Amino acid sequence: MTMTLDLHSRTAHELRDALRSGETTAVEIAQSYLDRIADVDSRVMAYLDLWEEYALEEAGALDERLAKGEDPGPLAGIPIALKDNFCTTHGTTGCASRILRNFESPYEGTVVTRLKDAGAVLLGKLNMDEFAMGSSTENSSVQPTHNPWDIDRVPGGSSGGAAASVAADEAAIALGSDTGGSIRQPAAFCGCIGMKPTYGRVSRYGLVAFASSLDQIGPFTKDVEDLALIMNVICGRDPLDATSADLPVPDYSESLGREVSDITIGLPKEFYTDALNDEMRAKVDAAVAVLKEQGARVIEVSLPHTDYGIAVYYIIAPAEASANLARFDGVRYGFRHPDAKTVEDLYKLSKSEGFGREVQRRIMLGTYVLSSGYYDAYYLKAQKVRALIRQDFDRAFEQCDVIITPTTPTAAFKLNEKIDDPLQMYLNDVYTNSANLAGVPGVSIPCGLTDTGLPAGMQIIGKPFDEETIIRVAHAYERNRGFDPGKPPLE
Amino acid sequence: MEYEPVIGMEVHVEISTKSKVFCGCANEFDAPPNTHVCPICLGMPGVLPMLNRAMVEASIAVGLALDCTISRWSKMDRKNYFYPDQSKNYQISQYDLPLCHDGHLDIEVGGETRRIRIRRAHMEEDTARNVHTLGSGESGVDFNRCGVPLLEIVTEPDLHSAEEAHAYLTALKQILEYLDVSDCNMEEGSLRAEPNISIRPKGSEELGTKSEVKNIASFSGVQKAIEFEIRRHKKILDEGGAVQQETRGWDADKGLTIGQRLKESAHDYRYFPEPDLVPIVVDQAWEDTIRETLPELPLPRRARIREAYALSEFDAGVITATKPMADFYEATLSAGAPPKQAANWLMGDFQALLSDSKTEIQENKISPEQLAEMIALIEDATISGKIAKDLLAEMFDTGKDPKALVEEKGLVQISDAGELEAMIREVMESHPGPVADFRSGKHKAKGFLVGQVMKLTKGKGNPQLVNKILDEELEKT
Numbered sequence: 001m002t003m004t005l006d007l008h009s010r011t012a013h014e015l016r017d018a019l020r021s022g023e024t025t026a027v028e029i030a031q032s033y034l035d036r037i038a039d040v041d042s043r044v045m046a047y048l049d050l051w052e053e054y055a056l057e058e059a060g061a062l063d064e065r066l067a068k069g070e071d072p073g074p075l076a077g078i079p080i081a082l083k084d085n086f087c088t089t090h091g092t093t094g095c096a097s098r099i100l101r102n103f104e105s106p107y108e109g110t111v112v113t114r115l116k117d118a119g120a121v122l123l124g125k126l127n128m129d130e131f132a133m134g135s136s137t138e139n140s141s142v143q144p145t146h147n148p149w150d151i152d153r154v155p156g157g158s159s160g161g162a163a164a165s166v167a168a169d170e171a172a173i174a175l176g177s178d179t180g181g182s183i184r185q186p187a188a189f190c191g192c193i194g195m196k197p198t199y200g201r202v203s204r205y206g207l208v209a210f211a212s213s214l215d216q217i218g219p220f221t222k223d224v225e226d227l228a229l230i231m232n233v234i235c236g237r238d239p240l241d242a243t244s245a246d247l248p249v250p251d252y253s254e255s256l257g258r259e260v261s262d263i264t265i266g267l268p269k270e271f272y273t274d275a276l277n278d279e280m281r282a283k284v285d286a287a288v289a290v291l292k293e294q295g296a297r298v299i300e301v302s303l304p305h306t307d308y309g310i311a312v313y314y315i316i317a318p319a320e321a322s323a324n325l326a327r328f329d330g331v332r333y334g335f336r337h338p339d340a341k342t343v344e345d346l347y348k349l350s351k352s353e354g355f356g357r358e359v360q361r362r363i364m365l366g367t368y369v370l371s372s373g374y375y376d377a378y379y380l381k382a383q384k385v386r387a388l389i390r391q392d393f394d395r396a397f398e399q400c401d402v403i404i405t406p407t408t409p410t411a412a413f414k415l416n417e418k419i420d421d422p423l424q425m426y427l428n429d430v431y432t433n434s435a436n437l438a439g440v441p442g443v444s445i446p447c448g449l450t451d452t453g454l455p456a457g458m459q460i461i462g463k464p465f466d467e468e469t470i471i472r473v474a475h476a477y478e479r480n481r482g483f484d485p486g487k488p489p490l491e
Numbered sequence: 492m493e494y495e496p497v498i499g500m501e502v503h504v505e506i507s508t509k510s511k512v513f514c515g516c517a518n519e520f521d522a523p524p525n526t527h528v529c530p531i532c533l534g535m536p537g538v539l540p541m542l543n544r545a546m547v548e549a550s551i552a553v554g555l556a557l558d559c560t561i562s563r564w565s566k567m568d569r570k571n572y573f574y575p576d577q578s579k580n581y582q583i584s585q586y587d588l589p590l591c592h593d594g595h596l597d598i599e600v601g602g603e604t605r606r607i608r609i610r611r612a613h614m615e616e617d618t619a620r621n622v623h624t625l626g627s628g629e630s631g632v633d634f635n636r637c638g639v640p641l642l643e644i645v646t647e648p649d650l651h652s653a654e655e656a657h658a659y660l661t662a663l664k665q666i667l668e669y670l671d672v673s674d675c676n677m678e679e680g681s682l683r684a685e686p687n688i689s690i691r692p693k694g695s696e697e698l699g700t701k702s703e704v705k706n707i708a709s710f711s712g713v714q715k716a717i718e719f720e721i722r723r724h725k726k727i728l729d730e731g732g733a734v735q736q737e738t739r740g741w742d743a744d745k746g747l748t749i750g751q752r753l754k755e756s757a758h759d760y761r762y763f764p765e766p767d768l769v770p771i772v773v774d775q776a777w778e779d780t781i782r783e784t785l786p787e788l789p790l791p792r793r794a795r796i797r798e799a800y801a802l803s804e805f806d807a808g809v810i811t812a813t814k815p816m817a818d819f820y821e822a823t824l825s826a827g828a829p830p831k832q833a834a835n836w837l838m839g840d841f842q843a844l845l846s847d848s849k850t851e852i853q854e855n856k857i858s859p860e861q862l863a864e865m866i867a868l869i870e871d872a873t874i875s876g877k878i879a880k881d882l883l884a885e886m887f888d889t890g891k892d893p894k895a896l897v898e899e900k901g902l903v904q905i906s907d908a909g910e911l912e913a914m915i916r917e918v919m920e921s922h923p924g925p926v927a928d929f930r931s932g933k934h935k936a937k938g939f940l941v942g943q944v945m946k947l948t949k950g951k952g953n954p955q956l957v958n959k960i961l962d963e964e965l966e967k968t
Contacts (some may be wrong), residue, residue: 087535100536106530206538211766212767241540242541243768321570322571322579327579327580329664330537331575332632333535370571370758371761375761
């Protein structure tokens with residue numbers, strides 16, 4: 001038997017090649033990841049629901065198919081884990097919330113089906129901020145997740161479990177969701193790649209909704225080639241999602257290894273202000289210099305309504321959430337308070353005990369901004385400003401092909417550091433939420449370590465449905481950055 | 492003081508599409524509880540709605556039939572409120588941009604035509620049904636109805652009497668049935684009418700405070716509820732009081748309305764655009780395609796049928812009351828029946844058979860061709876009109892062809908003069924009294940003799956021939 005020790009540290013495309021060449025088997029790969037999880041997850045605490053037996057069974061079935069000469073698909077044998085807000089018919093789908101604890105979905109989301117059809121081996125469900133509301137994964141009702149680079153620090157959020165699992169080699173690829181930065185920010189904090197595709201590029205059917213007009217599913221990967229690999233599987237029109245775009249999906253692997261000499265990079269001046277930590281700024285500057293060396297042109301652009309992004313986001317997202325989360329009422333499924341005697345009590349008690357503080361705060365915010373007498377001043381105004389933010393991007397993209405910014409103003413902060421100050425927590429999304437408001441795609445890619453050994457992330461934002469160019473630029477950077485970001489010191 | 496009632500009408504119609512409005516579940520009444528449900532209509536976490544195209548098309552058809560403007564661009568909205576008959580605790584509806592708006596419907600009341608303006612017609616989803624009759628002190632929710640497509644049709648306050656409200660509902664229902672978009676069954680809840688009523692001093696332009704009445708299960712109930720409300724408002728105003736804006740429920744047994752909810756406690760529905768659905772764009776081409784498929788509507792069809800077949804206004808109205816009836820009538824004519832005779836049979840004996848057996852004309856066993864054939868048998872004197880009545884009943888029960896039945900039962904009329912003459916003589920011989928009476932000038936006696944002849948022929952004697960021969964025989968001395 002081949003030594004399985006190192007399999008978990010490989011990328012998905014390396015695993016794919018190893019599997020196809022006969023070097024290893026799907027079962028060995030799955031076992032290597034399960035061993036790794038057994039080793040480190042008591043410290044990282046990324047997993048909420050681990051599917052050990054299921055993963056080995058699926059891997060075994062794949063090995064049988066491979067032995068028969070069948071092609072089980074582009075993700076054959078790749079261990080993939082999912083954020084806890086993906087509906088799966090195996091295991092539980094709890095959104096890290098008490099109100100959905102032990103909830104078993106009667107159906108499977110579109111993206112989950114696509115992964116399975118592509119041969120992926122699903123490992124389980126990953127921690128998150130409750131209902132994806134948060135930037136540190138501390139709002140999980142189950143457990144906090146720890147940053148693999150520094151166990152005292154947060155992994156970011158809300159897809160903190162997904163980012164940490166990939167960074168700690170507990171999954172080859174993980175899928176998360178991004179409503180205001182919930183993929184890109186944790187990817188930056190954990191030193192992996194995280195992409196939020198264009199709104200409408202990936203079906204949301206089976207993703208438990210937080211803010212429907214902002215939510216988008218996206219992947220966490222170890223390198224850009226894996227990003228292309230997974231994007232080829234999850235993107236495309238879904239007849240079950242009216243907001244999924246009916247546009248052809250390119251083969252993203254064709255964006256790999258290409259030149260960037262015809263690319264113009266825009267640096268939005270509104271992002272490079274005093275709020276940005278010097279060290280982070282230096283990392284992004286150095287990364288842009290790498291692309292410049294490769295022939296890319298760099299210009300300054302303006303996104304004049306950037307300052308309003310957070311305010312607009314914290315009106316629209318809670319407004320939609322207040323309706324989306326209304327269904328969790330203890331009537332049909334989920335947590336039902338045992339003391340409820342009347343219908344009204346049933347609602348009040350189940351929701352008061354079922355939802356955590358941050359979720360309740362956002363439901364109240366959203367209810368308020370939609371209320372009669374406040375709608376025009378808040379929700380409607382926010383929608384108008386949202387249109388201006390979208391227009392900012394349209395105008396900027398008349399001059400450039402991609403926009404590059406830092407993903408976050410600082411590197412990962414410490415657990416409990418910001419949990420009592422929601423406004424400070426909200427400011428974590430300052431560089432990421434405008435891409436959600438505008439619906440444009442963005443990726444965070446590691447661009448070095450700070451002096452204290454924490455990952456820094458560079459954000460590359462592209463035109464709507466132009467994930468190809470983002471992947472091309474990201475890959476050019478990754479090939480030429482001249483350093484290996486390394487692995488977190490978990491050992 | 493003399494008052495003028497001002498009435499507006501909200502009608503919710505369940506559109507009979509094959510599947511529900513946002514999912515693929517069957518849209519069917521009367522299935523066992525919670526058998527037509529799926530994750531989407533149950534509002535499970537993570538599901539998304541997909542708007543049923545057939546619902547949009549049916550709604551546009553109704554809008555066009557009501558002379559509405561069809562919005563080139565409209566959207567769905569979320570209407571937020573908590574109730575266990577909602578799976579999501581919001582209803583997907585249309586708020587500020589309805590699919591259809593600014594139409595009208597002409598109604599006839601007391602020989603006058605009145606134009607009732609339609610403010611809007613918008614799409615939404617029906618709620619589940621709460622069941623409180625489980626007997627265990629528990630309540631159940633049946634989600635079969637949750638997500639059934641509803642069209643809400645709202646008038647301007649253009650109605651001024653209970654009678655006009657009734658006429659409006661009748662005309663609206665007729666159009667919906669002609670379009671074949673709904674069962675329009677008030678008892679089953681596929682059509683729900685909610686009038687709002689206010690009164691004002693005659694001649695005043697200002698609107699009074701209105702009350703809205705719910706839970707009405709029939710058109711006559713609507714009429715009675717409106718009449719009750721007009722009386723109630725009058726009494727309050729005459730006594731110097733003020734009408735409260737409120738929602739009231741109709742108690743059909745007691746014949747009165749009961750206050751349910753004051754305006755002050757009205758919900759704040761916190762409407763906002765449904766982010767899970769894309770805008771509904773209806774271009775001219777789509778609208779035209781639907782317009783082309785519209786059937787001939789009740790009013791024009793009535794006028795055409797009246798003129799083309801020289802029917803009375805009344806007959807044309809009855810014939811076109813429902814589309815299946817009008818279709819049946821015209822199919823009977825196509826099969827060769829004379830218009831007046833076809834109308835008489837359809838409105839008379841045939842209608843009685845349908846009513847007595849509670850059968851819809853489109854589900855009955857007689858085809859238009861068979862009815863035309865039966866009428867032809869009368870026309871060519873094969874059978875008498877009296878025999879035809881029995882024959883029609885037999886056809887209605889069995890669905891057999893009239894010719895076959897006539898042969899099978901030996902119903903062919905006796906038109907053989909010699910045969911009839913012999914029978915008439917027989918009757919005259921056995922009833923010398925009436926014969927003598929007739930001959931002495933008591934002409935009424937003839938009726939008795941005809942009856943006896945028909946009895947002897949078992950009803951099959953050709954009536955004209957029997958009369959003629961009898962006359963001849965009685966003339967002889």
